[in-house]
Amino acid sequence: MSEAATLLDTSSPFGTYRAERLVRAAWRLADRHDLSRGLRKRIRALVARVFKGPYDLEADGLKFRIYPGENYDDRKILAKGRLPEREEHKLIEPLLGPGKTFVDVGANIGSYAIFAARHGSKVVAIEANPQTASKLSFNVFANALDGITVINSAVGPREDTLPLWHEPSNCGFATFVKDLTSGEWAGDWSKTFVKVRPLTAIADDQGLERIDLLKVDVEGFEDRVVLPFLRHADKPLWPRVILLETNCRPYWTEDCLSELADRGYEITGQTNDNMVLELKEEA
Numbered sequence: 001m002s003e004a005a006t007l008l009d010t011s012s013p014f015g016t017y018r019a020e021r022l023v024r025a026a027w028r029l030a031d032r033h034d035l036s037r038g039l040r041k042r043i044r045a046l047v048a049r050v051f052k053g054p055y056d057l058e059a060d061g062l063k064f065r066i067y068p069g070e071n072y073d074d075r076k077i078l079a080k081g082r083l084p085e086r087e088e089h090k091l092i093e094p095l096l097g098p099g100k101t102f103v104d105v106g107a108n109i110g111s112y113a114i115f116a117a118r119h120g121s122k123v124v125a126i127e128a129n130p131q132t133a134s135k136l137s138f139n140v141f142a143n144a145l146d147g148i149t150v151i152n153s154a155v156g157p158r159e160d161t162l163p164l165w166h167e168p169s170n171c172g173f174a175t176f177v178k179d180l181t182s183g184e185w186a187g188d189w190s191k192t193f194v195k196v197r198p199l200t201a202i203a204d205d206q207g208l209e210r211i212d213l214l215k216v217d218v219e220g221f222e223d224r225v226v227l228p229f230l231r232h233a234d235k236p237l238w239p240r241v242i243l244l245e246t247n248c249r250p251y252w253t254e255d256c257l258s259e260l261a262d263r264g265y266e267i268t269g270q271t272n273d274n275m276v277l278e279l280k281e282e283a
Contacts, residue, residue: 030043106127125150177221219248220251227254
């Protein structure tokens with residue numbers, strides 16, 4: 001593979017980079033969970049050096065330009081030939097459709113946002129990492145779906161500028177929580193300073209009058225996205241349903257789930273990494 005093929009390319013037409021059989025086989029090997037975690041990590045590092053990407057492929061009928069050496073979701077799409085969040089998609093699919101508004105905070109490469117737009121929903125896809133946001137925009141364009149607005153911004157409790165920590169083997173796992181960059185997730189982390197805006201301000205800019213589904217996946221910063229929004233937004237703008245990533249819950253600074261319960265949200269679905277919370281109508 002040429003060195004140029006490892007660089008970010010958001011201008012060449014979709015289909016420029018084919019994932020040949022050897023590429024797919026290599027990434028399937030790197031994703032084998034019957035191998036020990038340490039061996040799998042070493043295989044993945046080797047495969048990433050040789051078959052870093054980009055590659056253009058379709059998964060579940062959607063088009064993506066992926067960089068498997070740089071992103072967990074990309075690796076899963078290439079290794080499995082499908083979208084990585086199948087369980088979550090089953091939970092949210094009944095909530096999508098024409099006339100519905102889906103706000104995706106931490107949109108990554110678009111596996112949720114493009115899925116929702118294909119079902120006819122209006123989508124606001126928000127991604128803090130500038131390079132990931134560029135990949136997201138390319139994937140949106142490749143699918144030629146109307147109704148998706150991509151916003152390159154971070155979301156937090158107030159207007160601010162903060163260091164976004166990112167690791168080159170998984171740029172989709174960017175975080176404002178520095179404690180996440182050690183221990184289990186130790187790696188070659190670096191930081192980029194990005195602007196942060198409250199979700200209320202973004203919703204106002206987009207003229208949103210209702211949010212049917214809010215997905216928040218921001219690696220331990222979820223409480224600082226959701227709770228300030230609920231505290232400051234008018235109640236008619238509260239999301240009918242929230243898909244909340246909880247696998248970094250120990251890094252929250254507030255008990256997000258407790259306050260959501262106090263505000264009338266009930267857990268109606270759950271996967272290994274996420275909870276679905278639905279706002280129950282008052283009697």
